[in-house]
Amino acid sequence: MGALVGLDAKIYRGAAGSTAGTEMGNVRDVTRSDEKGEANISRRASRWHVVKATRRKIEVSWTMINDDTDADVVALRNAYDADTPLAFKIIDKASGHGIDGDFEIMKFEESHPDETEQTISVTIKPTYITRWPVPV
Numbered sequence: 104m105g106a107l108v109g110l111d112a113k114i115y116r117g118a119a120g121s122t123a124g125t126e127m128g129n130v131r132d133v134t135r136s137d138e139k140g141e142a143n144i145s146r147r148a149s150r151w152h153v154v155k156a157t158r159r160k161i162e163v164s165w166t167m168i169n170d171d172t173d174a175d176v177v178a179l180r181n182a183y184d185a186d187t188p189l190a191f192k193i194i195d196k197a198s199g200h201g202i203d204g205d206f207e208i209m210k211f212e213e214s215h216p217d218e219t220e221q222t223i224s225v226t227i228k229p230t231y232i233t234r235w236p237v238p239v
Contacts, residue, residue, distance in 0.1 A: 107195050109133070114165065115192040116178060119205040120233035123190040127175045133165040135193055135202065161202055161236060162209075162228050163193050169213060169221035179225060183211040188230050194239060204229050204236030 114130050117123035141154040170176055182189050189208070194201035210226035229236040 111196045117190040119188040123192045129167045136162045164226045167223045183208040203239045205232045
């Protein structure tokens with residue numbers, strides 16, 4: 104059976120401009136949204152609305168335990184505060200399918216529930232520093 108389990112997925116971070124190589128372990132519930140834009144290529148001679156795919160729009164979100172001693176939490180918080188892009192590689196398994204590129208941290212949201220751990224919700228979107236995002 105070829106079904107993939109979320110625990111087998113990997114997310115790496117690193118310095119923008121290079122392939123990310125530090126695996127992030129304090130991550131759960133990763134969502135990678137990938138959709139294409141569309142151009143209307145309909146013609147008057149046709150009764151159908153037809154489209155052509157254009158640019159891809161990618162957004163990656165995940166949750167982490169808020170831990171000030173976790174190097175990944177510190178790196179993400181610092182990058183967010185300083186508006187510094189980071190390299191990320193998000194794949195569905197070791198040597199799997201996903202995306203690799205330079206990303207901006209667009210959301211860094213803390214949650215402080217009364218009776219459970221504090222969490223951080225992170226959202227990243229591609230940016231261009233020295234590397235365009237590429238499928239892997």
